[in-house]
Amino acid sequence: MASKLGSSRIKIKAPRKGISNESMRFDDAWALLSEALQQIYERDASNLSFEELYRTAYKMVLKKHGDPLYNSVNNLVKARLQRVTTTQLKPARPNFSLTSSDLGRRESGNRFLAAVKQSWEDHQLCLGMITDILMYLDRVFCNDNKKPSIQVTGMALFRDNVLRNRDYDIGADLNRVILEQIRMERDGDVIDRARIRSCVYMLEGLYETMDEREDQKLYLTKFEAEFLTASNEFYTDEARKLLEVCDAATYIERTNDRLNEEWERTQSTISTLTEPKIRSIVEKHLITDNIREVMQLEASGLNFMVDNDRYEQLKVLYNLVRRVDNSVIEIRRMLKDRVVYLGREINKGVYSFRKPATPGEGPNGEAEDKSVNAETAMALRWVEDVLALKDKIDKIWEYSFATDQGIQQTVSKAFAEFINENKRSPEYISLFVDENIKKGLKGKTEAEVDMVLDKAIVLFRYIHDKDIFERYYKKHLSKRLILGRSISNDVERAMIGKFKVEVGFSFTSKMEGMFKDMNVSQDLTTEYKKHLANLHLDNDSNIDLDIKVLTSTFWPWSSMSGETTHTCIYPPELEKIRSSFQQFYLRRHNGRQLTWQPQMGTADIRATFKSRKYEINVATYAMVILLQFNNPNVESLSYNEIKTLTSIPESELIRHLQSLAVAPRSRVLVKAPMSRDVKPTDKFSFNAGFQSKQLKFKIGTVKGAGNKVETDKERKETEEKVDESRAHLIEAAVVRTMKARKSLKHGDLMLQITEQLSKRFMPDPSMIKKRIESLIEREYLERETADPNTYVYLA
Amino acid sequence: MHSQGLDILMNAIRLGDIKAVQEHLVTSKHHLNAVDKFDYSPIVLASLCGHYDILELLLSLGARCDRDTFQGERAVYSALNDRIRNLLLKYDYSVSVDNKQPYATLLSSLLSKEVGCASLTGIFRPRPDGDTLIRPRNGGDEIVAHAFVLIARSKYFRDLIESSGTLQVNRLPIPADADSTLVVLRYMYLIDSGDGIENCGTLDSTELAVYFGLPSLCKSADSEPGRSGANKRTAVVEAAQEDFLRLWDEYLSVPLCLPRGEPFSISMLPSRIKSLRPDVVLQVESQFDGNVFFYAAHRAMIQSDFICTAIRFKQEFQLSQTGGQWPIIVSIDVSPEIMEVILKWFYTDMVEIPSEDALDLLQAADMLLIERLKSRACLLITTQDSDGLLTGELGYSIFDVARTGWITGTFPKLDPFCARFLASRLEQCLEGEVIRLQFEELIQRFRMRFEALPAHMFSDEPHDVDHVPQLQEPASETLKTDNYEYVRLTTALDELLVKLGFDV
Structure with a gap:
């Protein structure tokens, strides 16, 4: 290549002249630029030629004057800012002297803020223009030399020469004025929020360092901390003041207002960055530290609000507490105490009723009857009161507590607590259902019925001793079924369905059995009639038999029939039909045993008196008694004669004779001598002259067939029965568990048993122990020899 | 700049939810080549996450993956595995350098809601609003467009605008329906709809091309089916360049020449240039005679940070004080020859220049802060x-x-x-x-x-x-x-x- 070109010498051209070679003196160029920058600061930029200024700066950079240009510009900006500080800001510095009035201080603060705002806006505007003109310097020189851009430097210069001016601490003044104005606003004054906001924006736009890190904003490093400290003090004070002068309602209202106010402040006056911080301060002082005390205020606290259904206040209170404690423990605790308290008040009614009744207890039937009736009414009232309380609390829960799950649990616990404190609650609740099914639900729609039943279920849920409830319910149910007192089978079934959902099949199986019996009996009666028709026997017999065959295990026998066995010598016409049915039945169901329960039955008889014929509905026993007089040869019978003829148990006999011969409206027999009591020597005869207004009427027994609360005697029996069945259940559970586990420590076994049975009732530990002992005695279990605390199952 | 819709798409891609991706792209086709706040485009993310099926879907829909763009490069280099990489390469991953990309993006950004890759052009400024309102036949919103683009690209609009005179604001009621109009506008502004022009609107592309006077649209639609996506795209961009070259040659390259000192006024411009609605006039002094040249131009196309800043400066700080002076005049310290090279490049992305001027161009580009043109000038010098x-x-x-x-x-x-x-x-x-x-x-x-x-x-x-x-x-x-x-x-x-x- 050299040889090819080397032959001719080439003249090398010297570098040409161009922009890069134009001579240029820094001072001349700077004079032009600085003049222009001054004009910008004087707000007289309209005549400047942007192109020329840009080109000048461009050439200076090309000429390697970048460094001095950069420094000179910064110096110029700095000098300018210093002058602004002395001439504009210093005279506007606020007067903090304590002697001046609030108004005066606010005015002077406003003037100062306005001055700061003005100087900042001027600075930004001018800096923007300067940055535009020096764009080439920024892009090329600053970039190549890793210097902060003109913009960034300009911001830092403002920070150092205005806010942190060596002679006048504008920054501190600013903080102080803003804080003072905020305090004035907190005290109810009106301030110029927009003006403060623009100063806050300024602090947000400035940084501690040239890196401009987000967490190094002057707002955060200088202002916010002071603001938070001041707020802390303010709210400590505020909380104390409020507590001193306000009732609970006012307190929570003010707290709510304060929270909103502070939120609004972060949106309109200071930075949203502060929002979570100031919120937590207000929450701490006004809620966390004091809300408990507020709720406990005697005359206006939580109890007052609950008692008086202050939904709105409770709602606000709930929302406040939730801010600091999501599970609102404090509210729950107080609410529980209150509900239990109110529940106990309801219970008290029951106790105070029962106490005076106790001394009068005795064989005196009438007095007892009265007190039983009254107590039944009271039981119903108890249930209604509890339900009313439940309704009240539910409304509060729904409206004020936003259906909070935790609160619901608390309320449930509280109800369970006081309901179970009343030992008779299972009976009362069953009575309530009984009452409603018998009467209360008449004429109501399905939905209404369902609602009442649901209420009953709610209370049922709270009961620990579900087995006791079951016992009562079965008793009440059986009476309703046999006496045909339910208004609707559907309602009964619906109720049982609900129990089933709540506690399962085993709880309701017997009740369902009772229903089945009723249906089977109906079929049986029809079939029996068919059977008779087929036989063409006894067509002349005027007796219509309606029979109910009850499976003895399903029905609460003893509680229905008492202890005495029920015997009766039926008159021949009845006896005939009775044995005919018995034959019919036993043919169909070989090997079963039928026990007749005449005390449960009723009969419709047609009786002819002098005046006319009447149809009378009487109990089976009463019919048997009346039939004794159906013989024209019989004039009168003495009590003893009747007793011998019918062999009806004495107590029943007396009761029925009373209703047939003593009760004024239904005196179909005449008793001699005429008196209330029935004595063995009394004589009875047919009252041929009987008259009644109705053709059809009913002679009830003296002791009503309706479900009433138990007398103490009955209750004692019930308790014994319950204990007995519990004993069985416990033993069964123990054996079941031990069979599966073979060997178990005492504590574990107790735990297992309690857990298994708690759905039905709360087993008493001493009872479990007793059962275990009994099982050991009967050699189902034994204690391990090495460790007497462990049981072993014996197969 | 970045819509939430794009974020939804990107998340679907991250999760590999191909169904969501597909559904999203049916409604928001323009997201196919958009970038999010991390400068991810859908294909970059798909290849990074290794979702082969999604990547295939995106590519088949026409996602661009050109090696010279940041996104394309990134997709290939960050591909999770070779399988992904090969898919990218197979899918018409153009090996040749596509330096038309920034130009096309600039043009698209004038119309599209999503400003694509502002970073590629090195210019950050708000999208200028159009100066012309198009009113489609069947009502709906008016569509904002730029008179100079319409005139450059469509004979139909050229006739329409030139005949309507120079009103303050162009309002063009046109007899086409909104869908067809949008299809045509997308084509004119080089917005890559991926699925081509064929199946949009009520008219087919040939009818549209004839109606609006877009011969190149016709050509692009008729192009042989064998041509691959990227080549097709290149052809579309080239057609635009040709149209803008014509605009340059016939309208804008002719400056108004005044003796030095004589004040410029908009009324001096010929009416056909006025119909282009220039919003900037660039003033250049001749070094030889005492004349001053005034070039009409559009902010929308100007890719010089200096000129853009000068315009903003005058608007913000000076015009408000002196009262309206429209259009804005910016004087530039280069020779008319260089000015013309630069302006032509703004509009067409083409640089044809004798070697003698290459160095001047480089210096001018540096002074006017046009990074991309600097590279082009360097290329000219070093070749x-x-x-x-x-x-x-x-x-x-x-x-x-x-x-x-x-x-x-x-x-x-x-x-x-x-x-x-x-x-x-x-x-x-x-x-x-x-x-x-x-x-x-x-x-x-x-x-x-x-x-x-x-x-x-x-x-x-x-x-x-x-x-x-x-x-x-x-x-x-x-x-x-x-x-x-x-x-x-x-x-x-x-x-x-x-x-x-x-x-x-």
């Missing part, structure tokens, strides 16, 4: 291999090139060229005093640069690290050769070399 650089026949010498590179910050591109050039012509160079002085200057600069090096090396910007070896090698090559063969270099030079740490 010549003429002795003219030594003799100065071109009006500048190789040393001017080196110095300009130094001044304009383009030395990473120019220095290797200079070093190679000098090394191959050392014998001819080393005559005379001029040479020695030039070398001294060169070495001086090198030293300054090396002193600055440590800072660069510790910095985290990758391009600095990249160009260090580039810069060292040719330089030392030059100087070493120099030192062995020519003892005439002064001892001062030797010392300098030692100081520089070169192996002497």
